[in-house]
Amino acid sequence: MTGEPHAPDEDASRAPGAASYAHGTSATALLGDTIGADLDRTAARWPDREALVDAPTGRRWTYRRFVEDVDRLALALLASDVRKGDRVGIWAVNCAEWVLVQYATARVGAVMVNINPAYRTHEVGFVLEQAGVSLLFASLSHRTSDYRAMVDEVRPACPRLRETVYIGDPGWEAFLRRGTSRARDELLARGSELSCDDPVNIQYTSGTTGFPKGATLSHHNILNNGYFVGESLAYSEQDRICVPVPFYHCFGMVMGNLAATSHGACIVVPAPSFDPRATLEAVQRERCTSLYGVPTMFIAELNLPDFADHDLSSLRTGIMAGSPCPVEVMKRVVSEMNMAEVSICYGMTETSPVSTQTRREDDLEHRTATVGRVLPHIEVKVVDPVDGVTRPRGVPGELCTRGYSVMLGYWDEPGKTAEVIDAGRWMHTGDLAVMREDGYVEIVGRIKDMIIRGGENVYPREIEEFLYGHPGIRDVQVVGVPHEKYGEEVLACVIPGDAAHPPTLEELRAYCEGRLAHYKIPSRLRIMDAFPMTVSGKVRKVELREQHAR
Structure with a gap:
């Protein structure tokens, strides 16, 4: 699979003053599969290519072995009475086990609940109870965080949490052994009960009303978003993606992991949390072709005293997202990191996440002054924040998006869902934007106080x-x-x-x-x-x- 060239949206040649609306047309169809079915197809096509490398531990998985270990964990989930729709939490730093949990929960139809590893008791207790998490996978510790102690502290307030499995603890292997009593036919039977429209993931976004809201995403939402982000970057089975951004966020688990597995590419985990030197060392050692990060990550890498000593010649592309990229930083990323095809993405958790993206052929101005143009099969428009009428191009207003990527809703909060998704299924982002005549979007401010x-x-x-x-x-x-x-x-x-x-x-x-x-x-x-x-x-x-x- 390779990325098709995307022409500017069909409205780009319209006369000045045309409506700020664009639809991403594409000859490539949406994927109608579950995440598990898509992984099986990739593994059948490239069984001996590397799927995952955990750089800190040196562990490696081919696609054949990766599917075997995903299924081993999935069978253990079945043996632990995890049913379709049950919420399974993951509160951990980046590691290979995080990725295995992501695909194993999808395999059995559970809803994986991402928990930010920076959360403390006040926040994690709320998330566990609000989502109704029954089984939790967690790191043992990281830096100053003692996850076991924090879980013990909040457990009395979370009666639905019946078990916690700690990654790196003997309990992890003991949990996996439960699956040996189950036949793989049970896994196939569970898979036949799943729909691509089933919820598969809950990601919590900080709330404007005091507590986070759980954006609930389906297989269809995130599998397709990862796939089309990868298409825009021309990913193939030859690519190796260094992912220093956190897995708990869509940037890591969708734009990273799902973009990789839907194209037969390899996921490279450079460190448990961002470390600029470890990131560059992983790129060099693993011959990565793509690197992700927010601008501050790239700045930290470029400012390493021994930056020039790292061989980054294997890089060709990557993604920068999260905040605007300074022009000088982009120049250095392109010239000194060899990322001539680096891309800027814009989106939000509620839209799986990417709505607009710059393309490989875009010039420096478009990569630093805009957040790209609409992705295939997605619509965007800029409207008057008060009356909802679509603004002319060049006039600021609220950016809205519609399509396969819009979340199912906020978990167990229909009222809050209705505040952001209107009757036409448009997601109101709360961001002020301008759509240029060529269809590219500039973010100019925030309606909310984010x-x-x-x-x-x-x-x-x-x-x-x-x-x-x-x-x-x-x-x-x-x-x-x-x-x-x-x-x-x-x-x-x-x-x-x-x-x-x-x-x-x-x-x-x-x-x-x-x-x-x-x-x-x-x-x-x-x-x-x-x-x-x-x-x-x-x-x-x-x-x-x-x-x-x-």
Whole structure:
């Protein structure tokens, strides 16, 4: 399989002032399979090609062995009474076992629940209970995180969690041995009960109302998105994709893993979490052809003192996403990392994730000033945020997307689903965008107050709800302000309960430590007497941002 050349959308030649609407046409049909069926087809075609390399441990899987180990884990899930639709959590750093869990849960029709390994007790307890997770796979530890201790702490509040299996613990092998009592015919029978429209994955996005929402994605959603992202990059069985971005996010598990397995390519895991040197060493050693990352990752790699000592001549392409790419960084990625065909992607978890993408032949300006054009089989439009009418091209408005990629909904929250998916099945992204005359899209702002810190989406409301519990805080507003390295950082504007003894930044950070993910913890604090308000009594967050950006 190779990527077909995609012509600009059919509306690109229309007269100035045409509607900001584009539809990605394609001669390549959507895949109608489950993830398990697609993996079987790939393995049958390229059984001896490498499917997965875990660089830190040196372990390798051909597609034949990969399917065998996926099925071994899937049979263990059946033996553990995991039924179609049951939620199985994965709270782990990047490793080969993460990938095996992804495909084994899909094989048996379970719904894998991704849990950010940076989460702490406050967050993981909510996710386990909200999703109704019955079986959890977890890392033992990573850096300062003791996952077993945190699970033990939240377990009493999660009565539906009946078992936790720790990766790297003897319990992992013991769990796998359960499957030896089951016949593979049972796995085939389970597969025959599955539809590509079944839910297969829940990914939690930070909520504007205080808690994360579980975007529920189907086989059809994420398999096709991974496939068409790979098509745009011209992936084939010859490609080897270095994936330093986290698997818990769509960037890793869809744009990385599913793009690879749907094309017979190899997934290379460079490290449990991002390490710039380990990433470049994996590219060199494994002769990777593609490399992923958010701009800050590429900056960290380029700034290594021994960057020039690494042989990156095997690279040709990759994906940069998460935040805008500075022009100078893109120039260096193309020239010094040999990634002449590097691509920019835009999307959101709720859209599986990619809606627009630059193409291999696009020039530097399009790769740095736009987020590309619509992918095949997807529609995008830019509308007036108030009345929903489609804007003319060149006029800013809210970006909306529709098609196979739009999520099934937020898990167990139909009301919140209806707030973002309208009656026409358009997903309202909350991002302000401009569609150019050639169909390329520029993101110019955010309707919501989302902060993007180093590629991580942070919603202020969630942090505000948590900080309201601090005894020294009467009121709090959280905004993003510019940061040279991370793009944005988290600023907490606080009205103290006792003006004579306001909380310090150190106290605030200590209060959050171990209970909020590190990237959500405020790095700046401003003590205030009052917040700027609108005439209707709403806090003017835009004014807070402008005041403190300086």
